[in-house]
Amino acid sequence: MKSEILKLLCRNARYTNEELAVMLDSDEKTVAATIEELEKEGYIRGYKAVIDWDRLGDAYVSAIVELNVVPKADLGFEEVAEKVMSYHEVESVYLMSGSYDLNVVVKGKTLQDVARFVARELATIDSVTSTTTHFVMRRYKEMDVHLCDMEHDDRGQFLL
């Protein structure tokens, strides 16, 4: 039940409890209680809309910044990760395998904003030895959702 609810909410967080209950052969009360539990236990961390800001003309710039970090003896990468996470410009932080350590997605109003943030804030963190910044040029798909109008139903309206 829990994992079924999570799967459906992950697809669309706005399904009503009633809709979820119908699809899962359950009742609204059980669904509501289960979701509450999932939230309390910290499995569900939040609900957000997937927005095509470019279409709104309210565009923002984002960049993927690769950080190389010297890990601390006791804390490993945790300390620097927490530091990086604390900036509101930072959308996500991942520890990576391979040729660099932290993958940081940074968001800003303009290219200059992002560049300034990387140079002033991220690059200057003590244990960060180098940064490589890749600006995003176009968003095609985000969180499983197509952002370009590439998906369309070409089946027509009627077919017996």
Place this chain on the structure above:
Amino acid sequence: MIDYGKVLNPTVTEIKPSGIRKFFDIAETMEDVISLGVGEPDFQTPWKIRKAGINSLERGKTKYSANKGLGLLRLEISRYLERKYSLSYNPDTEILVTVGGSEAIDGAIRAIVTPGDEVIIPQPSYVCYEPVTRLAGGIPVIIETKAENDFKVTKEELKSVITPKTKALILPYPCNPTGAVMEKEDLEALYDVIKDTNIIVISDEIYSELTYGETPHTPVASLDCFYDRTITINGFSKAFSMTGWRLGYCCGPEEILSQITKIHQYNIMCAPTTSQYAAIEALRSCDEEVESMHAEYDRRRKLIVNGFNKIGLTCREPKGAFYSFPCIESTGLTSEEFCERLLREKKVAVVPGTAFGQGGEGFIRASYCYSVEHIIKALKRIEEFVTELETK
């Protein structure tokens, strides 16, 4: 000047055009129509299958195959039927690969029916059985299945239409548009009626992968008593989301299959080779994909059935295929009126039950080959429509 009225075959000219032509034309002039009107999956053909088709092209597999279909594909079909349904057919002599289930239906009927023979067709059902019977010179004899029997054919109904001229019985289950299925006991009851006859059963099981609930699909031929009088028709369109590949098959006793194969040989040659290679992959490695599409259809099915019942349009639980078939009699409209007004007033496309036979009056077919979001949106509009009807 040629008088076309004199040259054309009256059997063909008398075939009525499809019952949804009018709705096509209306929808064509409109924008933002939300459709629940199509009878094909919204899922893409699983990538593995497409890749297998592409690979076959890259390897230059672009020639005719054997008339009956690639040996390897027939072997995989026989294995699939054995593993899914414990159904045994000899791949060399009892399986024919066709251009969709449609060609198999046509071939089966033509191999059996001579002018004047009667073919029993339960309705509401898919639209091809009647015209194909007529083209073969046969006489369609309709059983109007009833909602209170869950649109199954009953023993009594079958008994009442059998005559010495009855040649074949079509069993279109799981059923488009009603979602009805025939379970083992239902089939056994029918056997009692036909056991002393030579009636051949043409069982169109194209939706066999799409049944819901406790009991899995029961192929007619899986019952020993039916085996030697049944032509089983199936295909790749619905189960594997491969409608455009045009690939189906039929299985049955060698005596019948060899005759259908002759028809196939002279009007088709062989099914498309690319599709046949893709289908081998479908049967070998796509159980998981089929299961995941099935699970999604099931969620949508529950949602749409619940939605219609809440709106006040009584909707029985469809046990198979991917259609809901709610009753709209409470609105006081005919099926056609309901569909036309729903389309004009709320821009939702559904199909009148009468498109599948007169017994479909009072019902509409709403397909759930659409995303959950799409279905929710369509149901909202239908609810508005019904509420407005009631307040007027």
